[in-house]
Amino acid sequence: MKVVIAEKPSVARDLARVMGAKEVNDGYISGNGYAFTYAFGHLVQLCTPQAYGYQTWSMANLPIIPKEFLLESKKVKRDGKQIDDAGALKQLNIIKSLLQKADEVIVATDAGREGELIFRNIYYYLGVKLPFKRLWISSQTDKAIKAGFADLKDGTAYDSLYMSARSRSESDWLIGINSTQAITLAAGNRGLLSLGRVQTPTLAMICSRFVENKNFKPTAFYRIQAAFEKDNIRFKASSGRLDQKQLAEETLAKITPGSDALITKVEAKEVKEAPPLLYDLTTLQQDANKKFGYSADQTLSLAQTLYEKKVITYPRTGSRYIGEDVFEKIEELFQHLADTAEEHIAAISRNLIGAKLNKRSVDEKKVTDHHALLVTDEKPSALLKEQANIYNMIAKRMVEAFSAVCLKDITTVTFDAQGVELIAKGTVIKQYGWRLSADQIEQPEDDKNSEDLDVENAQLPKLSAEELLPILQLDLMDKHTKAKPIHTEASLLKAMETSGKEIDDDEMRQAMKDCGLGTPATRAATIETLFQREYIKRDKKKLIPTEKGMTVYNLVKDRAIAKVELTGKWEQKLEEMRENKVSYEVFMKHIKDFTVRITKELQQLRVAMAPVEMAPPKQTVSIKCPKCQPGKMVLYDKVASCDHYAKGCDFKLWRTLSGVYLSDKQFKELLENGKLGPLKGLKDKAGSVVEGTLVLENFKVNIS
Incomplete structure (x- = not known):
């Protein structure tokens, strides 16, 4: 029998279905020569200090450095003590029983560092000696699963990945x-x-x-700004930065309003703006936060759900590139998007079929354990709004990444206004390329270069050197430096991602x-x-x-x-x-x-x-901790806790109980008498507002 260990039940069910195993048992699915079982996250963990004999927190015990790290089944905290997680222990025993009957072991936990650690901890904790093979796939589609089982890797090929995970x-x-x-x-x-x-x-x-x-103190600086017009196109030109107001005013006084300014130089250059790289998880999280306000954790959860629905590839990737083998199938994915995606994505996808695709995101050497995020050829259905938002972001980025460069003509015009140099800039897009593909997530105003904004114009007329233009308006712009947001x-x-270094270039x-x-x-x-x-x-x-x-x-x-x-x-x-x-x-x-x-x-x-370096608790009251007795209760703004935490007592109560915030006096009464009330405005478990008495029993508070 081949025993396959997945990371979670839903994945085990999927693998079993594809590989023809249909008999559902307690903790596993069997059939067709396989038994598909599963963890649910980390069933095995590193032992706590208590396992090494350190029962209480003490300066004398530190540092705690085990000669050899020990493993134990997953624990949960109850009544201040670490006890076995009954569900984890039961599942471990099921896995152990299956492995004792196994002819072959196949690892199907997530194909990454943590997935490897989840399996290896189970393997070594149970003392298994049987060699194992590795299922390593970047997609949960039926096609990818079948291909993965047809090309299982030797488990020892991932020993270094495990050692990295273990060291972490x-x-x-x-x-x-x-x-x-x-x-x-x-x-x-x-x-x-x-x-x-x-x-x-x-x-x-x-x-x-x-x-x-x-702590930022804004510093004032100044710019002279002049307005011009030609061919019914109005535009602006600005001086360089002037740090002293007196100098700025003296410079402004040199220019006579209504006088002509001489164009001394017109520079035009073509700029090729490359498309963005494909998404990895971190850049997806960044853009989802900017665009939708999603937290990093929320985006990861949504992406994981989409992966399990088989509509995107492995989400926890750190690469923004794909290899040539994946690139060969990209056009098939564009056909899929052309048939199934939202209209604006579908329209661009149709244009990319048969076109010469941009290969900036194609580099085998930069693909790590998994390639960049892509949609799969599975049609998404019944997606929640938030899930659809993430799916569409990935689809949009795909059509952007493989589209042509954006070609711009950037013109810089230099004026001489009675000895004062003024600069105007204008950009004309000649070929939109990838910028046609999707809406771009713009930088917040705080992140934009204010100097560029001061001289940038949406449109410039045709201008030539030695041309004279009258100054229609003259202003002294009062500006201030801005703090980093x-x-x-x-x-x-x-x-x-960059250990705090400010790097804007995608490839860097x-x-x-x-x-x-x-x-x-x-x-x-x-x-x-x-x-x-x-x-x-x-x-x-x-x-x-x-x-x-x-x-x-x-x-x-x-x-x-x-x-x-x-x-x-x-x-x-x-x-x-x-x-x-x-x-x-x-x-x-x-x-x-x-x-x-x-x-x-x-x-x-x-x-x-x-x-004074520490914010003090509100007060320590002379009430014994109801749980450990020697400890005293400490009242904070939001919680009351025992001051013997370091000695092993984890008793605490929130100051807001059943929707009512308790004053110091009320809290003392509850702790001393074991009950408080009757109180109005309490919320029961159903969310209804009731009148009742709070009762402290078995270190928990309920309404009676």
Whole structure:
């Protein structure tokens, strides 16, 4: 029997259907010589510190560096204790039973770093010795699945991918566990402060940009702007930047209103604007945030759904290129879009059939585990609005990427206005090329070059050197420098991709992708973690650090754990490990040395940190924690928690319960008496507004 292990039940069902397995059993589907079983995410994880004998948080225990990392079945937290996840344990036992009967094992988890780790952790935890083969596909269509099973890879070909994934997991554990415990203990009774290998430098980028924006002092500068007209076309010309108002006024005084200005030079050049590269996940997330306001996590979820519906290729890709083999089939996809897509996409697709296609996005050497995002030849049906938006973005980008270049004539005209040089620019599009294909997501005004805007004209008349034109209007433009805008998810993703370096060129950014923070598959989760930790919040599209987030940032901003470049270098080393250029042993020695150093630094904050550096809790009340007894309850604005968190007590209650915010007095009464009420305005589980009493029972609050 061939046992196939997929990453989730829906994928296992799909694979089973295509390969003729129809008998549904508990935890697997069998038939035609196969048993298709599945994980649901990570069934196996690295052991917690408790497994190594560290039952409580203590400075004396740090740093915690296991001699050998151990694996355990997935755990969940209940009543302050880590217990086995019953569902995960049951599924692991089903997989174990199937593997004991297997003649062949086929890995069908997601074809990427995390998918490899999900399988290998199960494989090694269960002590399996049977060799395995790898199903490696970039599409979930029936055709792709059949082709993949006909061309299974040797599992050992992905050993380096696994070592990269394992190193990522273990380094996150070492840095996250030790730095979080160190800073939390150093901060005293101020609640949990979480740090992480990727999480912390990402927070630092958000906070540093926020501080830079808020502390920015605009600087005044000036430009002289003149208006001209010829052949009923009115246009403007501007001087260079003048930093002093007095100089600007003196320069303006040199020009007599109504006088003629001499054209000294007319330069016209043809510019070829290449089409954009195909989407990878990160650029799709950026544009979806700009266009629709979708979060990175939302876009990933929508793309994953489309992939499982078989209408797009593998979404967690980090490449914006395809190989020649895929390019050979692109025209078939344009025929598919011509027949099924929205009319404006279909119309351009029809024009591309039989045309000479632009090959900027075709480069085999730049394709990593998976090629760029494409639609498949499956017809999308019953898509929700949000799903259709993402599908259409990918389809539009496809027709853009393979369309002709956009040809522009850019004309620059230089005037001499009584000794003052003025410049006018105009652009004429001769061939729209790819710009006909779809609406472009424009840069926000904050990102546009203000100097270009000052001299740019929608249209210029035909002008010649030595020509004189009268100045119709003369103005002194009062301008101010602008701060860099506060990060949005789009700009943050772009910064994460290049470790904070500001690079606009698509190809340069793609070349730097291995040095970024995290991977396309993990960046959304990193941003969501910052929201869950209450380190950041959204203000429309802007990412704003909370008081708690700024507190953590101020504590670690000058320390190595917050340095974007360092984390980017680690990501580069993990990619080099995947390519067999760096060994696991060398990388992990560096990580362990760093862990020792950063833990020591953070422990010393206990001495160096002034109380004002941390936002204090609202108050510590003299009520014993109902769960652990020795602990005291600490009241914050939004939550009340036990001050013995570092000693293992996880008891907390939100200040807003059943829709009612409790005052300090009310909260004390609830904790002391175990009940509070009757209260009006409570919301029950059905959402109805009721009057009732809040009852604290088994460390949970219910309405009675």
